[in-house]
Amino acid sequence: MALHDLPFTPMTTISLFIILFSLFSTPSHSALTCASQKLNRTYANCTNLPTLGATLHFTFNATNRTLSVAFSASPPSPSGWVAWGLNLAGGGMAGAEALLALPSTSGSAVTLRRYNLTSYKSIDVVKAFTFESWDLSAEETNGAITIYGTVKIPDSAENVSHVWQVGPVAAGVPAVHGFKDDNIHAKAALPVALAGSSGSSAASGENATTPASGDKKNGAAAAERLGLGFHFWLVFALMVGVVAL
Amino acid sequence: MYLPRHHILTRLSPYRRHFSHSAAAVLRPPGPEPLTYLDGFPRPDPKHDETILAIPRADSGKNISAKERRAGRLPSIVFEQEDGQHGGNKRLISVRTDQIRKLVNHLGRSFFLSRLFHLQVRAHFDSEDDFVETVRVLPRAIHLKAGTDAPLNVTFIRAPSNALLKVDVPLVFRGEDVSPGLKKGASLNTIKRTVKYLCPADIIPPYIDVDLSELDVGQKLVMGDLKVHPALKLLQSRDEAVVKIMGQRVSELQKKK
Numbered sequence: 327m328a329l330h331d332l333p334f335t336p337m338t339t340i341s342l343f344i345i346l347f348s349l350f351s352t353p354s355h356s357a358l359t360c361a362s363q364k365l366n367r368t369y370a371n372c373t374n375l376p377t378l379g380a381t382l383h384f385t386f387n388a389t390n391r392t393l394s395v396a397f398s399a400s401p402p403s404p405s406g407w408v409a410w411g412l413n414l415a416g417g418g419m420a421g422a423e424a425l426l427a428l429p430s431t432s433g434s435a436v437t438l439r440r441y442n443l444t445s446y447k448s449i450d451v452v453k454a455f456t457f458e459s460w461d462l463s464a465e466e467t468n469g470a471i472t473i474y475g476t477v478k479i480p481d482s483a484e485n486v487s488h489v490w491q492v493g494p495v496a497a498g499v500p501a502v503h504g505f506k507d508d509n510i511h512a513k514a515a516l517p518v519a520l521a522g523s524s525g526s527s528a529a530s531g532e533n534a535t536t537p538a539s540g541d542k543k544n545g546a547a548a549a550e551r552l553g554l555g556f557h558f559w560l561v562f563a564l565m566v567g568v569v570a571l
Numbered sequence: 572m573y574l575p576r577h578h579i580l581t582r583l584s585p586y587r588r589h590f591s592h593s594a595a596a597v598l599r600p601p602g603p604e605p606l607t608y609l610d611g612f613p614r615p616d617p618k619h620d621e622t623i624l625a626i627p628r629a630d631s632g633k634n635i636s637a638k639e640r641r642a643g644r645l646p647s648i649v650f651e652q653e654d655g656q657h658g659g660n661k662r663l664i665s666v667r668t669d670q671i672r673k674l675v676n677h678l679g680r681s682f683f684l685s686r687l688f689h690l691q692v693r694a695h696f697d698s699e700d701d702f703v704e705t706v707r708v709l710p711r712a713i714h715l716k717a718g719t720d721a722p723l724n725v726t727f728i729r730a731p732s733n734a735l736l737k738v739d740v741p742l743v744f745r746g747e748d749v750s751p752g753l754k755k756g757a758s759l760n761t762i763k764r765t766v767k768y769l770c771p772a773d774i775i776p777p778y779i780d781v782d783l784s785e786l787d788v789g790q791k792l793v794m795g796d797l798k799v800h801p802a803l804k805l806l807q808s809r810d811e812a813v814v815k816i817m818g819q820r821v822s823e824l825q826k827k828k
Contacts (some may be wrong), residue, residue: 353814367660368649390605430694432703435627437694437701461731463692463704477792479721 358398365396377508380490391479398472401492405429405498408471408492416485418513420445424479427464427471428495436464489513606773606802615686615777622689624696625664642667649727652734664692671722681741681765684710686777687730709736730772739765740776746784750817757788763813766794769804791815
């Protein structure tokens with residue numbers, strides 16, 4: 327009788343330990359990071375945006391100045407919205423043109439809308455942006471919404487910034503987002519390599535050495551010369567600088 | 572003491588080369604220029620530039636497809652060439668049967684499969700500002716019913732600018748009225764009606780012009796003779812014939828005697 331009871335004691339202890347370990351090791355909240363995310367498409371670069379736990383995958387083609395992006399963020403509620411946009415004038419959210427993704431009222435798909443953020447609390451649905459955009463789509467995975475798109479940055483835009491935001495949805499239309507520090511500071515300048523050649527000191531230096539070459543070649547050469555590490559650190563430094571303001 | 576140092580410095584200086592921006596720029600050539608249609612080659616007719624409307628479809632299967640067809644919709648799928656064989660990034664959609672039937676009737680089946688369209692996936696057909704996806708696509712395959720030519724299903728492949736797509740490009744034969752062989756009473760033997768090319772997505776030809784105006788009896792045109800954009804890559808043998816001018820049949824010759 328006693329010998330029969332003895333083998334069950336270590337088994338019970340081990341099972342209890344496994345259960346406790348599972349309880350403690352379960353993560354209650356997991357933010358989006360470049361390393362943990364798996365997308366259907368491939369991008370050359372990825373950066374964790376400084377606020378709202380969002381990520382931005384992007385590939386920049388310097389020849390024709392097209393930027394392919396995949397922006398991912400978690401809305402504040404399962405029925406909330408996420409948005410990503412460009413401001414060609416380099417300002418903040420007022421004046422930006424944004425893609426906003428929100429769950430469809432009927433059906434299971436996530437839908438996109440184009441918005442022109444004319445002023446604070448006043449946004450207009452538009453059918454096209456002032457810059458070219460194509461291959462736009464949105465999808466929802468594990469509570470996070472991802473906006474895919476490709477935009478063409480005009481040659482005349484020399485100081486471009488991008489903005490992002492998350493917020494709730496009320497009665498099928500996007501409602502006003504929160505006003506914490508994370509919401510207020512959800513903006514950053516695009517890397518210098520994406521801007522015009524006059525905005526880059528390396529490009530202006532090249533203008534001095536080779537005056538006969540065209541502007542497009544300078545931009546392409548400046549973009550090609552930047553390595554991946556320098557690109558990432560430049561993005562990171564610019565974003566930290568903007569947040570510190 | 573002074574002389575040896577000067578000698579060392581003089582010896583070192585010829586091996587030194589200063590860094591220059593132009594040399595660094597030459598080492599990394601810029602990316603390839605975007606491809607455009609060349610003059611003298613066929614380009615898509617803007618008359619048929621249409622946005623194909625679609626709605627997402629949750630389920631697949633035989634009964635679901637039958638219900639979709641009864642409701643006037645066509646079960647469809649859009650997928651990506653990149654990782655397409657693993658089913659990556661595919662989306663089940665339904666398109667309007669009327670729109671696809673109209674396009675196939677106006678263009679023709681082979682011509683429908685060799686040009687790009689804009690596809691817009693919406694939550695439902697009448698929601699104009701919302702869209703689930705808007706993308707440029709190439710029709711990959713379409714199945715028409717045998718007796719009535721009613722479309723049964725259609726498949727699209729996404730066509731970003733960096734994609735290389737296999738396209739069966741249809742042939743259009745011109746100049747048969749001035750061909751010396753055909754004037755002599757010979758017959759035109761059409762061996763191929765489409766030719767398979769690997770096309771960059773920006774310059775998919777809607778068709779290929781085949782010039783018959785100089786063909787005589789017994790002459791033929793092979794795939795290597797077709798005039799296409801130099802960026803296209805032929806996926807079949809260059810020596811395969813597409814068209815031939817056949818002489819008269821032996822029975823007709825005997826009858827004349």
